[in-house]
Each structure stands twice: as C-alpha cells, then as structure tokens.
Amino acid sequence: MTANTGSCADRQPEPGHGVSTGEGLRRRYPTEHARPWRMRDGSRVMIRPIRPSDERLLLGFHQTLSDRTVYMRYFGQLKLRSRIAPARLAKVCAAEYKNGMVLVVEWRPFRYKAPQIIGVGRLSRISGAREAEVAVVIADNYHGLGLGSELLRRLARIARDYDIERIVACILSENHAFQHIFRKLAPQIDWKVEEGVITATVSVADIEVRDD
Numbered sequence: 001m002t003a004n005t006g007s008c009a010d011r012q013p014e015p016g017h018g019v020s021t022g023e024g025l026r027r028r029y030p031t032e033h034a035r036p037w038r039m040r041d042g043s044r045v046m047i048r049p050i051r052p053s054d055e056r057l058l059l060g061f062h063q064t065l066s067d068r069t070v071y072m073r074y075f076g077q078l079k080l081r082s083r084i085a086p087a088r089l090a091k092v093c094a095a096e097y098k099n100g101m102v103l104v105v106e107w108r109p110f111r112y113k114a115p116q117i118i119g120v121g122r123l124s125r126i127s128g129a130r131e132a133e134v135a136v137v138i139a140d141n142y143h144g145l146g147l148g149s150e151l152l153r154r155l156a157r158i159a160r161d162y163d164i165e166r167i168v169a170c171i172l173s174e175n176h177a178f179q180h181i182f183r184k185l186a187p188q189i190d191w192k193v194e195e196g197v198i199t200a201t202v203s204v205a206d207i208e209v210r211d212d
C-alpha cells in the first residue's frame with residue numbers, strides 16, 4: 001500500500017485540510033479549547049489548538065515517530081522529509097479554526113526545559129457536509145497513557161460545537177489500538193471494511209461527551 005494522507009481513500013484531504021489555506025477570515029485563537037490534562041502516569045500536559053509558532057515543535061514531533069506509527073497514521077511510509085517540508089508544516093500550523101481543529105499535546109519534561117509536542121489530533125470538516133474526519137497520532141514514547149482517547153474525546157466535543165453530525169475515521173484493519181479507542185466513543189458505530197481499511201462513522205449525537 002502506498003503512503004497517502006492517511007485519510008479515507010475517496011476523501012483524501014490535503015495535509016492542511018480543515019485548517020487555514022491562507023485565505024479567508026483568520027479567527028482568534030480559541031483559548032476555550034486549551035486545557036491541561038493529566039496522563040495516566042500522573043504527568044500534566046496541555047492540550048491546545050495548534051498555532052503558527054508551533055512549526056519547530058511539530059518538526060521535532062515528526063522526528064520522534066517510528067516507522068510503525070507513521071504507517072498506521074498515513075497507511076504507508078510517508079517520508080520524514082515530506083512530513084516536515086516547511087510548506088506542509090506552515091500549512092498545518094496556520095490554523096484558522098473554522099472548518100476544523102488541530103489539537104496538540106504539549107509536554108514540558110522539566111520546568112525549565114523547552115516544551116515538546118507529543119501528540120496531534122485533527123478534525124477536518126468534509127467540504128459541503130455536516131461530517132468531519134478525525135485522525136490522531138501520538139509519539140511512540142507516550143502510547144498507552146490515555147492521550148489518544150482524550151484527544152478523540154476533545155475533538156468529538158469540538159465537533160458538537162461546530163454543528164457537525166458525524167465523525168468519520170479511516171483505520172487500517174490491523175490498527176487494533178485505534179479501533180479500540182474509537183469504539184469507546186459511542187455504543188453505536190457504523191463499521192465498513194474495504195481492502196484492509198475500516199471506515200468507521202459515529203453520530204455525534206451518540207457520543208457521550210463529558211464536560212470538564
């Protein structure tokens with residue numbers, strides 16, 4: 001299977017889909033979606049919308065991802081140099097928060113150390129529909145600490161605020177961890193499998209969204 005954007009095959013948004021294309025109205029930074037959270041090991045992180053100044057941190061994040069994680073996210077080996085191409089990073093970070101949201105998990109290992117990005121979750125509205133695609137990637141060293149589930153939960157709440165009716169995820173059939181966390185979103189999920197890729201659709205109304 002060749003690498004693509006890791007999006008549903010017939011939708012394939014560009015890397016910056018759901019965030020700014022540099023056109024249109026630039027919105028204020030949505031501070032209401034920036035809130036701290038405690039990982040399963042007790043460490044505190046900040047989960048917040050991405051911003052233009054995150055390019056360097058995002059580059060560092062991509063450098064930490066294992067081949068396996070890249071494969072699960074992009075359905076192939078999307079090369080590091082493509083993932084960190086300056087134009088791509090700029091596009092992803094230049095969010096206007098209107099047609100979607102990119103949340104990052106920021107972690108500061110020590111008080112006086114520079115922060116790192118250790119997770120990214122994206123909600124991208126599918127053009128002309130009340131539907132959005134969701135994708136999450138967590139740095140390998142931080143798998144299993146609850147971050148993937150928490151990013152999905154927060155993106156689901158944002159979808160509700162954005163008046164989105166359905167959330168869709170495209171998942172490799174061998175990706176049991178993501179299937180597991182997606183299943184936790186709601187009791188009712190529409191699950192279609194085609195050529196090793198699952199398209200899972202959940203109605204936002206069915207998602208139990210806890211308010212913090």
Ligand SMILES: CC(C)(COP(=O)(O)OP(=O)(O)OC[C@H]1O[C@@H](n2cnc3c(N)ncnc32)[C@H](O)[C@@H]1OP(=O)(O)O)[C@@H](O)C(=O)NCCC(=O)NCCS
Nearest residue numbers: 072135136137138143144145146147148149176177178180
């Ligand atoms: C999938 C991914 C986002 C999960 O993130 P995470 O932070 O490790 O997720 P969490 O810690 O919230 O939860 C992981 C859950 O999966 C479960 N899990 C892990 N491996 C599993 C497996 N092989 N089979 C079934 N469940 C599995 C864990 O037990 C845990 O369940 P629990 O919360 O009920 O205890 C992360 O592994 C990742 O970035 N993978 C690569 C990118 C990717 O696959 N993205 C999805 C496609 S967009």
